[in-house]
Amino acid sequence: MQGQRLGRRSFPHGGSVHSGLAPFSGMIPAMRIQFCGADRTVTGSSHLVEINGLRIFLDMGLFQGARDEAQRMNETLPADVKTADAVILTHGHLDHCGKLPVAVKGGLKGPIYCTPATAAVAAVVLEDSAAIQLENIQYLNQRTRDPKDKPLAPLYVPQDLPATFKLFKHVDYGMALDLGKGVSVTFYDAGHILGSAYVILRWKENGRDRSFLFTGDIGRYDAPILRDPFPLPAAVEQFITESTYGNAQHGPIAQVGPQLLDALQYCIAHKSRLLVPSYAVGRTQTVLWYIEQFISQGKVPPLPIFVDSPMGVKVSQIHSQFRDCYDDETRAAIGTKDLFGLARVTFTATPDDSKKINSQPGPCVIIASSPTCEFGRILHHLKESVERPNDVVVFVGYIPQNTLGRKLQEGQKRVRILDRWYDMKCQVRTIHGLSAHADGDELLRFLSPTLGPNTSAYVVHGEVDQAEAFAQRLIGKGIDRASVPAEDTSVVDETSHS
Numbered sequence: 001m002q003g004q005r006l007g008r009r010s011f012p013h014g015g016s017v018h019s020g021l022a023p024f025s026g027m028i029p030a031m032r033i034q035f036c037g038a039d040r041t042v043t044g045s046s047h048l049v050e051i052n053g054l055r056i057f058l059d060m061g062l063f064q065g066a067r068d069e070a071q072r073m074n075e076t077l078p079a080d081v082k083t084a085d086a087v088i089l090t091h092g093h094l095d096h097c098g099k100l101p102v103a104v105k106g107g108l109k110g111p112i113y114c115t116p117a118t119a120a121v122a123a124v125v126l127e128d129s130a131a132i133q134l135e136n137i138q139y140l141n142q143r144t145r146d147p148k149d150k151p152l153a154p155l156y157v158p159q160d161l162p163a164t165f166k167l168f169k170h171v172d173y174g175m176a177l178d179l180g181k182g183v184s185v186t187f188y189d190a191g192h193i194l195g196s197a198y199v200i201l202r203w204k205e206n207g208r209d210r211s212f213l214f215t216g217d218i219g220r221y222d223a224p225i226l227r228d229p230f231p232l233p234a235a236v237e238q239f240i241t242e243s244t245y246g247n248a249q250h251g252p253i254a255q256v257g258p259q260l261l262d263a264l265q266y267c268i269a270h271k272s273r274l275l276v277p278s279y280a281v282g283r284t285q286t287v288l289w290y291i292e293q294f295i296s297q298g299k300v301p302p303l304p305i306f307v308d309s310p311m312g313v314k315v316s317q318i319h320s321q322f323r324d325c326y327d328d329e330t331r332a333a334i335g336t337k338d339l340f341g342l343a344r345v346t347f348t349a350t351p352d353d354s355k356k357i358n359s360q361p362g363p364c365v366i367i368a369s370s371p372t373c374e375f376g377r378i379l380h381h382l383k384e385s386v387e388r389p390n391d392v393v394v395f396v397g398y399i400p401q402n403t404l405g406r407k408l409q410e411g412q413k414r415v416r417i418l419d420r421w422y423d424m425k426c427q428v429r430t431i432h433g434l435s436a437h438a439d440g441d442e443l444l445r446f447l448s449p450t451l452g453p454n455t456s457a458y459v460v461h462g463e464v465d466q467a468e469a470f471a472q473r474l475i476g477k478g479i480d481r482a483s484v485p486a487e488d489t490s491v492v493d494e495t496s497h498s
Contacts, residue, residue: 029053031210031493033240036078037061038461039487042244043095045461046078049212051203052181057087058199058214058240062098062129062155074099074155082107087167088185089114090216091196092121093281098129101156104164113177115187116170117195117322121281121315123165128280128311130158173197173230191219191229192436193282194318194325198229200236213239217461218438218446222253224289225319225339227327229438235450238493243462244437246470251433259431260290263392264300264365266427272362272390277371277378277405280312282436283396284367285319285340291365292341305345308354308368308377313347316340351377358384362391371397373405382408383417391426396434440470444477451477458491459484 031051037044037059044063049056063073081103089097089112100112100122114122133154141151171177176184182204187197196219201212213236221228267274278284284307294300307313319339323331330339348354354377357366369376385391386408399405407415408428415424438446457479459471464484471482485491 031205031212032490033458033493034078034490035458035460035485035487037063037073037099037487038095039485039489040460040462040464040467042461042463044073044099045096045216046099047214047240047460048078048084049201051183051201051210051212052205054085054179054181054183055083056179056183056185056201057081057084057103059090059096059216060087060099060103061093061095064095071155074102077103077106082109084108084110086110086179087112088199088214089118089122090190090199090214091193092118092125093193093217094125094129096216097122097125099155101126101130101160101164104167105156105160108167110167111169112164112167113169113171113185113187115173115195115197117318117325118197119165119168119170119195120318120321121193121195122168123161124311124314124318125281126161126164127158130154130156130161134158176202188230188233189227189325190216191221191223191226192217193219194226194285194315194322200233211236211238213241213450215239215241215443215446217242217244217436218443219436220250220253220438221442221445223436224253224286225326225330227325229446232446232449235452235455237454238456238458239447239450240458240460241443241447241470241474242437243440243443243459243467243470245435245439246443246459246462246466246473248439248466249441250435250439251431253433256431256433257290257293259429259433260287260394261294261299263394263429264291264294267365267390267392268300268303268363270362270390272388272392273381273385274363274365275378275381275385275391275393276365276367276396277373277393278312278367278369278396279371280309280369281315283371283434284309284312285316286434286436287367287396288316288340288342288345292339292344295341295344302344304360304364305341306348306357306360306364306366306368307345308348308357308366308381310347310349312367312369313349316342316345316347348377354380357381371395371405372399372403373408374403379404379418383420383422385426386415386417386422387425389425389427393426393428395428395430397432397436440473443470444473447474448477451479453478453480455479457482 034048037046045059045061047058190196190198368378459467467484474482
C-alpha cells in the first residue's frame with residue numbers, strides 16, 4: 001500500500017431491515033480494504049471493504065474542489081460498483097453521500113443502509129446538489145463554451161434521484177443488521193450532524209470473532225442540540241478514522257455562546273448586519289439555536305433573522321421530525337416548543353426573495369451558504385456589507401485556503417466578490433468552537449477503548465499534515481500500526497487465515 005505507514009515495526013426515504021446473523025460456511029477470502037476517496041484530503045469519502053466475499057462500500061461522497069478536477073474525480077466510479085453488495089452511509093453531508101446517484105447510474109443495485117434521519121437529510125442534500133449542478137452547467141454551456149464543443153453535462157439531475165432513494169434502507173441505532181455471509185453491521189450515534197453514525201462490522205473468520213470500525217465523521221462533546229458521540233462499545237482489531245482536525249484543538253464549547261452574543265449585541269447597538277456564511281446542514285441549525293436562546297432569555301430583543309438557503313430551510317424543518325436525536329438537555333429545555341425559533345425566522349426560497357433581504361436595514365441576522373464564500377447567496381450579501389465598518393461577518397468553522405472566505409478571515413485589504421473589487425472595511429470574526437468535527441483530543445477520547453497493541457488504524461479524511469500527525473498520535477497512544485493511505489491503494493488483511 002502506498003502512503004506513509006506509521007508503526008512500531010515500520011515508522012516513516014426508505015424501507016426497513018431486520019437483524020439476526022445467518023451462519024456462513026465455505027472458503028473465506030482474505031479481508032481487503034480499498035481506499036476510494038477522502039484519502040490525504042477531506043472530501044469525497046468512500047472506502048470499499050471485502051469481507052467473507054461481500055463487497056461493502058463505506059460512504060460514496062462527492063469530491064469538492066477545483067471545477068475540472070472535481071468533474072474528473074466525480075465522473076470516475078470506484079471499484080466496479082455493479083458488483084457491490086451494499087453501501088453503508090454514515091451521514092448526509094455531500095462529501096459522504098453526493099456520489100450515490102452517480103453510482104446508481106453506473107449500475108449500483110445493492111441497498112444503501114443508513115439511519116432514518118440520514119435518509120431524510122441526504123435526500124434534501126442530493127436534491128439541492130442536482131439542482132445546483134443543472135443550473136451551473138446551463139450557465140457554463142451558455143456563457144463559456146465554444147458552440148462547436150460538446151455541451152457539458154451534470155453528474156445527475158433531479159430526475160435521476162428517485163432511483164437512488166428507492167435503495168435507501170433504514171437502520172436504527174444499536175441494531176445489529178445481518179448483511180449476509182456471517183457479516184453484521186451496527187450503527188452508533190456519532191454526534192456529528194442529525195442522524196450521523198459510526199459503524200462497526202463484525203464477523204467470524206476461522207472460528208474467531210473479527211471486528212472493524214469506520215468512524216465516518218465524529219462530532220464534538222458537550223455541543224448543543226445533538227447527543228455526544230456514543231461511547232465505543234469495545235475494542236476493535238482495525239479501524240478507519242477521520243482526521244479533519246487530528247492535529248488541532250478547538251476552542252471550548254463554553255466560549256461559543258458569549259462570542260456569538262457579543263457579535264449580535266454589537267450589531268444591535270450599531271443597527272448593522274450580522275452575516276454568517278454557514279453550511280446549510282448542521283451549522284445553520286446550531287446558530288439558530290443559540291440566537292433563539294439569547295432571545296428567549298432576554299439577552300437580546302427579537303430581531304429580523306433570515307436563512308437564505310433553501311436547503312437550510314428544509315434541513316431545519318427535518319430536525320423537528322427527529323427529536324429523538326436531541327440530547328437530554330435540549331429535550332428537557334424545549335418540551336414541545338420549536339427548537340430553532342423558526343416562527344421568528346424568514347426563509348428565502350427564491351433568488352428574488354434573497355435579493356430583497358439587502359433592502360432590510362439593520363439590525364438583522366443573515367445566515368447564508370456557503371462558508372467558503374466562493375459561491376452561493378452569501379456573495380450578494382457580502383457585496384452590500386464588505387465596505388460597511390459596522391457590519392460584522394462571523395465565520396463558524398474552518399475555511400480552506402485560497403478562498404474568498406479565507407481572504408476575509410485573514411484581513412486582506414481588497415477582495416474580489418463576483419465581478420468587482422471592494423475595500424474590506426467590515427468586521428470579521430471567527431468562532432472556532434462551532435465546528436461539528438471532533439478535534440484531535442476529542443478523537444483520541446472517542447477511540448480510547450481501542451487504542452492498544454492489537455489494533456491497526458487507517459487515517460483518512462484529513463489534509464496530509466493533519467492525517468500524518470494524528471497517525472503519530474495514535475502510535476503514541478499504543479496502537480500497533482497506523483497508515484495514511486493514498487487514494488486508489490488497497491491493503492489485504494495480514495492476519496486473515498493466520
